Amino acid sequence: MSLSILFALLFAVSPVVVSQHASVPSSTVASTSQTSSGASSFTTSVELSVEDLWDLYVGPVSTFSINTTVEPTPIPSSSLVPPPALYYPPFPKGQQVPLQPKNESWKFPKGFWYGVAGAAYQIEGAVKAEGRGPSIWDVLTHRVVNYVSTNDTGDIADNNYYQYKEDIARIAALGLKTYSFSLSWSRILPFGSGSINEQALLHYDDVIDTCLQYGIIPQVTLFHWDLPLFLQNTYNGWLSDKIISDFTDYARIVFNRWHSKVHYWFTVNEPIVFCGFYPLPANYFKNTTIPPKQQPYVCGHNVLLSHASAYHLAKSINSSLSVSFKTNGGFKIPRTDSQADAEAVQRAWDFNEGWFANPTFINGDYPTHLKDYVSGFLPAFTDKQKAQINGTCDIFAHDAYTSDFIMAPDAGIDACIANTTNPLYPGCYNTTKVYANGYWTIGAAGDPGTPWLNQATDWVPSFLHYMQDTWKPRGGIAITEFGISEPYEELRTNLASILIDPIRSNYYKSYLEAILIAIGEGVNVVGTLAWSIYDNLEWSQGYSVKFGIQYVNLTTQERYFKASAFEYANMFNVYLEK
Ligand SMILES: *[C@@H]1O[C@H](CO)[C@@H](O)[C@H](O)[C@H]1NC(C)=O
Ligand SMILES: *[C@@H]1O[C@H](CO)[C@@H](O)[C@H](O)[C@H]1NC(C)=O
Ligand SMILES: *[C@@H]1O[C@H](CO)[C@@H](O)[C@H](O)[C@H]1NC(C)=O
Ligand SMILES: *[C@@H]1O[C@H](CO)[C@@H](O)[C@H](O)[C@H]1NC(C)=O
Ligand SMILES: *[C@@H]1O[C@H](CO)[C@@H](O)[C@H](O)[C@H]1NC(C)=O
């Protein structure tokens, strides 16, 4: 990125004019340091530079010693020798290649894509470099006390902003074919809309070109939770329909720039989760009068309209693009065969996958149980909006880590629906990882920092059938994130004990076998992305929970393959149709 030094001062010298009340909630200023200008001095309008946004809302950030784009560190050939086999008897003398007996009735079809995923705020670091504006996550990590259990930030993360060439080279060295990453919206548009930061575009130009140079298919997500702070402070971000035009304008910039190089696009990542972040913590962002329990659904409404708008825009720019959003969730298994648990399962689908997938895959509208709730406060989609939303995912891109048993609330479903203070309202279904016998969990537990995650790979074939039968995606199903937090991995301090990760290795092997079974039974699965390319900032768990198929020493930013990386890649060596 050195050639773009020329642009470095662009935003420092061209502040934008914003209205005061929309951009600087007085409560936020009061909770930051009272520096040059306190809130009381703003009466009509104020000019804010990107630097001002950082100073007012985030404060100083950490940097790493590698702070320009570097050529890849050579990959030691010793690190590319597969690990000793974990569990394949018999053990031939000296054999170091996993000796899985091949099941001749399984195959991944030609054209199946397989790789790894990461996301901007979790891996890039360099948060203030080259004109990036702050996102809400810079505030959540820096300012909101205990929002992140470890007080970690994404300031440096995996330093991917400077070390991406090495990161892509390492993916290629494993024999993987796909790299899925997200763009930082506030790098490209430091205020979320308005002035474009050309340095950010040059950066992502090179990330994409480096993928192509190594024969890696780049897949790009526009929004992976790092909302430009300015949009949150101006109009409450996803809680306002103003986001639709801003997201569309952002999408126009990136589709125009990269449509000829990037075929696979994801508009937003896991709206169930990021809409669930609302209400954001009080006193750090612009206030809203929308009741807390309604906020996620207001967000979801604007997400659907933003996604649909971006989808049609992409198709108008290049009709051959594959455009979808990534949703998330696991298979929902009735805990017992009671009628109440069956109904709870349907409610769970409606309030999760169905929330976003029914409008886009089925009929442009919300599923029944969700609609019963949101019709009390959301405007119904007009026929025009329904037509605009329906059909706007080319594939069913699902982040599917685990599964849950579902049951009715203790008070019963009807009593819950009638009682807005029931903790399970408005979904009014309950979940558990424990079988009805009350003893075994659904599968091996992940790290205690991720209580939502147990291995549940034996449910994957049923889940894939359910997705295909329910949403009938025309371009098939992709598992766009899956993985497990190796239990207590963060407590291991010695490299050798970190690098062999048997729970994760087994997870990838059995998950991919489950997919092979489903493919054999006629489910159209088109690709998989392991989460994650390497250990990274696990949001509110900081760096204490590890999902990587590579370890990153955060002191040195050296990367190391874990055993699971070989387990994952080997499944494609064995089963990909030649
Ligand atoms: C924002 O709302 C909180 C309560 O959630 C209140 O304490 C605070 O005074 C409000 N701030 C402003 C600027 O209205
Ligand atoms: C980059 O890092 C070097 C040390 O490696 C340091 O001297 C320099 O000030 C840093 N530059 C910036 C812009 O942070
Ligand atoms: C995080 O910071 C808060 C506030 O400074 C402090 O109370 C808490 O103990 C810190 N947590 C950890 C894990 O360091
Ligand atoms: C449209 O996108 C595809 C990649 O999906 C690319 O191969 C093609 O060149 C693009 N078309 C134009 C006109 O740029
Ligand atoms: C929605 O689109 C699907 C195909 O994508 C189509 O089968 C269905 O009839 C459409 N539904 C409505 C209500 O238009």
Ligand SMILES: *[C@@H]1O[C@H](CO)[C@@H](O)[C@H](O)[C@H]1NC(C)=O
């Ligand atoms: C949900 O299920 C758990 C048992 O897993 C139970 O302890 C809890 O009370 C239930 N919650 C409600 C609100 O029904």
Ligand SMILES: *[C@@H]1O[C@H](CO)[C@@H](O)[C@H](O)[C@H]1NC(C)=O
């Ligand atoms: C509503 O739910 C709350 C919380 O579970 C409970 O304390 C209260 O008794 C319930 N009210 C009624 C009328 O059931």
Ligand SMILES: *[C@@H]1O[C@H](CO)[C@@H](O)[C@H](O)[C@H]1NC(C)=O
């Ligand atoms: C990470 O790097 C530091 C600095 O070289 C070293 O002291 C530490 O042992 C390394 N950690 C591991 C797990 O290798």
Ligand SMILES: *[C@@H]1O[C@H](CO)[C@@H](O)[C@H](O)[C@H]1NC(C)=O
């Ligand atoms: C091989 O695959 C078939 C089809 O999925 C399955 O029925 C069979 O159990 C598998 N065999 C072994 C040994 O796993």
